[in-house]
Amino acid sequence: MDPSDLRKQLSEAGRLFERHLQTLMGHRFLVRGGVYRLHRKCGKAGCRCAQGALHATWVHMVREGGVQRCRALPKGGVARWRALAGQYQRFRRARRELARQYARILDLVDQLERARAVGPPRRRKGAADAAAGSV
Numbered sequence: 001m002d003p004s005d006l007r008k009q010l011s012e013a014g015r016l017f018e019r020h021l022q023t024l025m026g027h028r029f030l031v032r033g034g035v036y037r038l039h040r041k042c043g044k045a046g047c048r049c050a051q052g053a054l055h056a057t058w059v060h061m062v063r064e065g066g067v068q069r070c071r072a073l074p075k076g077g078v079a080r081w082r083a084l085a086g087q088y089q090r091f092r093r094a095r096r097e098l099a100r101q102y103a104r105i106l107d108l109v110d111q112l113e114r115a116r117a118v119g120p121p122r123r124r125k126g127a128a129d130a131a132a133g134s135v
């Protein structure tokens with residue numbers, strides 16, 4: 001690839017890298033894990049859930065030290081916790097993209113180096129003789 005194409009691609013990769021960096025720095029608060037809506041049976045005899053009308057519960061789930069933890073969320077807090085978990089998901093996505101873009105930038109830099117590299121200086125006959133004579 002010619003160096004001007006490589007420079008254009010490098011500029012674009014740099015812009016994307018910067019954008020992901022801004023996303024990473026933009027969130028003041030986040031909560032690890034995710035917020036999900038579960039449908040469960042309570043187990044009480046004669047409850048409507050026994051006939052299939054399951055109870056809906058919002059929970060926060062997170063893996064801590066290899067163990068999956070699940071906590072029920074209070075009704076009034078669902079929107080806030082969903083937003084915080086959503087920010088966490090965006091944070092992690094931006095981190096993945098940042099790593100991917102960084103690898104791409106290094107690859108383009110290596111290509112640019114190969115495209116721009118010229119051969120080593122050629123040994124001139126006189127210079128070679130002088131070098132050999134000085135040893």
Ligand SMILES: [Zn+2]
Pocket residue numbers: 041042043044047048049050055
């Ligand atoms: Zn029930």
